[in-house]
Amino acid sequence: MEYIDILLSANFWAAAIRIATPLIFGVLGALVCERAGVLNLGIEGIFVVGAMCGWMAVWLGAGLWGGILIAALAGAFFGLLHGILTVPLGLSQHVSGLGITMFATSVSYFTYRTALPKVSSPPRIEAFQPLDIPVLSDLPFIGPALFQQTSMTFLALAMVLLVSYVLYRTPLGLAIRAVGDNPSAVEAQGLSVFALRIGAIMAGSALMALGGAFLTMSAFDAFFFGMINGRGWICIALVVFASWRPGKALLGALLFGAFDAFQIRLQNEVGAVIPSQVFLMIPYLLSIIALVLVARKADYPRALLQPYFRGQR
């Protein structure tokens, strides 16, 4: 069957990994926030900020890695805002998150338009190019699948390792997991719940911003309004699917990327008979189904969505 051929082609997997890369950043970011007990619905807006700031920095003359840094810092800034609203102030995480999305998106758009009032075709930057590593790129199958990617994809994979290492092997990770489960346990051990949570949200948001930056600095080389196109929300679903574990988060993002890549190819094949929207729905519907399947087994960070106040009854 030709569908099997699709699945067996290296290019298909290259596409899956490419589509998954921004999601890997995003889902890791959301995971870090949620492990610390805070839902970050600001993700969609933080993606926009990352995409805009990273691109803008490079366009203004910063190097590519400089752009990455700026994007991460901008993400962390909005993370800080979300952190202040939800942690010491204890405001509803849903509303603050949606507010951050509105704020981050509109600030980015406004800034872009104010800086570039007269563009009719968006300016381009010199984006990350696929890495061409001598021997590895020539390996059969693996070569084209993995080594058609840019350094940002490898950065994403490195982040998966880093996040799992930090979460499971370091005192900091221990504290983050604890604060997402029972903040009073952390406070009773003399650690600051506020600092841990805000720090985690900032780090997580920086990761999310990298997901956005990937879109303008690696997947493409210009910034467009609306180009995030719901990718952030997908990450929110993927974290639950991943049961809040970095390894599964990677798996989830890759699966989603594979579905999406497959969907595009399927639409190319049989698009004449089935409305295009049906294909576009598939990844969302599969996410919901996957969620239902893992729902019973997943154990939530118990303090997720719960604000913590010292000495509150």
Add this chain to the structure above:
Amino acid sequence: MIRFEPRSNVSSLFAFALPIIAGITALVLAAIPIAAAGGEVFAAYGHIFKGAFGSKFALSELLARATPLIFTGLAVSVAFRAKLWNIGAEGQLYVGALAAVAIGSGAISAPSYIMIPLIILAGMIAGGTLMLVPTLLKTKLGADEVVTTLLLNFVVLLFVQMMLEGPMKDPMGMGWPQSEPMTSAATLPKMFARMRIHWGLVIALVSALIIYIMMKRSVWGFEIRATGENVSAAKHAGIPVTSTFIKVGLISGALAGLAGVSEVAGLKGYLTADISPGFGYTGVVVAMLAGLSPVGVVVAAVFIAAVFVGADSMSRAMGVSSYIADLVVAMSLICVLVSSLFVCFKIRFVRPKKTPLVAKGEA
């Protein structure tokens, strides 16, 4: 060091004045982007005010924009009361609109006193049914409804596009993906000539009143609150928790569906896939600004609509990028959020004391 201490009693004047102070703060902060874009700040304020309240037309625009926000705000507030995190009002709005159009664009012909209740009912059923899915997934299978409602928004939007490009496409629409227009019998009348404000607003206000009574004075409201605040105690006390969730899901979805009905039957006249600029998501914001109170929802919806309409109009008058409108709304939201803190907490600045060295355990 800053400390937050819970406030035990809040003077009502204080609670009343704060949102106003927050609104003013937001406007002051809005000066930054306005100035950055080269606009004249004081003139801008005048334009914002004029754009929102300056004329009968502006006022009507403001209320027309507030109408769907009242519905979605109510939808969210009912659901959140039961801690059913419905982020899917956007999708429910669209299916509500789709249902209204399916019935009201010529499939049935009847006088308006039949058609209007019919499309309202259809929209409510459609929205409620859609919300039933995540509710059941939550209660029966334990799937997180934040995620399912969020994802269903995308599915619904694609479904609406599919319908508008397929079976529900207007044959007279020159190929545009839009539905046939609502028949005049199925149109909510305008309240004033040459103004867009329509009877959807009245339905919204009546809904707010009904929800207010339901939450405050009815057994259902009591059970919804109890379930939301402590499911296991509610279950223990014999409150039918699952059916309460289902009830809440249905009511919430139905209200969001009404937003869709009101937009197609009152404002737009037919359905396109971009009928809502995120009313469902803004509904979450409205509901929370209102502290989940149905009456508050009306106030918050009008506030958000006023800021948007005013700032949008200002952007044109000043020649500033029109993205400023969303920016000012977002800034107002964040200011109001922060101010809510002052209602709940006293803020004390504590000078960190010089601490003497303290030795670890004795030898």
Add this chain to the structure above:
Amino acid sequence: YSPAKVLAAEPLKVAAIYTVPVEQQWVGRIHQALNAAAERGDITYVYSENTANTDYERVMREYAEAGHQLIVGEAFAVERAARNVAAEYPETAFLMGSSFPAAEPNFAVFDNFIHEPSYLSGMIAGAKSKSGKIGMIGGFAIPEVNRLMHAFMNGAKATNPDVTFTVNFINSWYDPPKAKETAYAMIDAGADVLYAERFGVSDAAMEKGIFAIGNVIDTAADYPNTILASAIWHMEPTVDTAIAAVKANNFKAEDYGKYSFMGHGGGSLVVDETLVDADLLGKVKAVEASILDGSFIVEINDEEPKSSN
């Protein structure tokens, strides 16, 4: 509104309302034409971009109330409302993108009728495709897009009757990464010429060393050795005609669509002559001539195009 400005009110006051940002190629062309007119000093130009359909009517009214003499925009999803507003401001001229006829007395319509150059670009694509597979990537399947795709497909079939097409809509005006991804998929499936309706497609084509056909705007400079030809839309004839009419006080509810036709200079074909051999170019030029003299009429088809199986 300083008195000096009022005195110098010679230039026509023009406002435009776009439902998308001005980077979108389609409105970008209108924006560019109006900016050019403003730079010439013919008009003063203000605009609102990314206006939600819900807000469209209000913005129209505000501009009308503010005394703009010509309002340009796209009424596609707000036909009825736009026509109502126009009727209430008979003093103001409205020039709106629309698929419907003009409405008396002051509602003129236009559309991007560049199916003619699209047909010509299709001829080049068909001839240049060795695999006989052409990939087409669009935003949404709306008449504006469909019509150009059909003309393109007809053109391609004229030079290469066996050519097959895959069509894919990415369901967004702005998702270049997704458009690019879709393009990659088509290339994997054997397409060697791509119809680039969206940003992102030509990028994939250039990266993979195949050809692309441009649409509405000319991006050949950005993608060296990639863009065979582009069907370009020029809004200047439309806009300038309308401005002149308003100034001359004889603006009528006409269909300005014709000003987008090649005959009026509203559409043109640009070809990268380093990529297209003279023989093919000659054939294309011949058809172009017969379009211009009216002996050949390109069919207009607004149905959603489907992949050929």
Add this chain to the structure above:
Amino acid sequence: MPETESGHPLLSLQNITKIFGDLVANGNVNLDLHAGEIVALLGENGAGKTTLMNILFGHYVADQGRVMVRHASGILVDLEPGAPQAALEAGIGMVHQHFTLAENLTGLENIVLGTESLFARRFSRSKARAKLQELMQSSGLEVDLDLRVSKLAVGERQRVEILKALYRDARILVLDEPTAVLTPQESDSLFKTLKLLAAKGMAIIFISHKMAEVLGASDRVAVLRGGKIVADLPTSQCDRHQLAEVMVGHSVQSAKRKPGYPEDETLVFAGVSAGEGREQIENVNLALRKGEIIGLAGVSGNGQSTLAKVVSGLEEPTAGTVSLHGNPLKPNAAAVIRSGIARIPEDRHHDGIVGAMSVEENLVLEEIRKPAYQRFGLLRFNEIRKRAQEAIKAYDIRCSGPLAVSRLLSGGNIQKIVLARTLDQQPDIVLAAQPSRGLDVGATADVHRRLQEARDRGAGVLLISEDLDELFQLSDRIAVIHRGHICEPMETEKLDKKQVGLMMAGHSAKGEQAA
């Protein structure tokens, strides 16, 4: 003997005042704690004990007063207020009333949490483990360190909490109601450990409502009433009644057992099995008669909660039948309530009240659908208010009024809301699970009196408790539950506490007690 080489106490609380709104939780409290002594802190629910300890540990900041600890040089220095970190560094360890453990981490991880620099590259498990092995041996606190806390039993969690303090070399240990959730055996071993630690020079302060523990384990007793210290004296000079009186402010009449007059059987279990895992019950046969109290003794976690769930209509038996007056019991909470079964849940905060709702709303929670409180689906506020005012008076619920937010009430008063709500419906059956857990002597006496009244009115009462004193004081018959099995209930007169204690631990009682 308390060793006070330098004459200074290890810890000194001076003039501590803490005010919540209008409520003086602590007023001018002075308390010293010397090395090597065990002090018991006593007081009614809401007397301010936890507040005082939270100030000491830095969770709260006192409005006035100072917390001082002894410096290595022997002088007293101020402790930075509001900083648990400072308290920990000063050698204060605290075991909170509600455990502060992250359940997704192992015991070991909970213990080392916060003891190393957060930015260390990794934490060394082996070093921590070695130190802990040693601590566990010397203190007798054995736990499986590598099990997730969510899998640990309450007693084990308690031990993890104490190990947390020991691991940080605490020299002052604060325990807030450490025995409230422990079995008698576990409590015994806890106090043994505490004595051991005190002998090594640690200063210990613990809070308890159980007189026997206080008298048995402490060197000194301090009593708080209404936020003020009303007594502070060596344990040797105290007696039970006098302490109770100082605590409550008046003499407390603890309920005396009176014989009941049991009639015919009402609630009957026939071969009932339900639940799974540790909480499974198997083939339970039990018949409760009208007008009697059956006490169900057992270490918690032996199936009591499943039994309670079955009676409450929240769980369906997998085998056997439960019948009420001969009719099978519907597995539905609302139906169970309608059929006249009152349930006092084990965890009153979690299952008993809706904390965010007002006292009056909680009082009608179970009956809200009755015509008395609603008409056409609309609430009858006047009736609800009237009911609340009566209940507040009749049950002496101390709160600011019917509209008070119930979450803020003390444990005893929350329990009174539950009692008023359930017992005032004139139930035929009362299921009372751990009804006096965490309650002070006064509140406990109240609860006992109410249960006896219900019985005297003709109701059958099933009392689930770990507290043998309580069981012997109230029950007409006592049954023991162990690993999901329940023995035949026996007349209280024919039993003694030691014997029941053994049965709770799994020993058979057949030989001696063949009735």
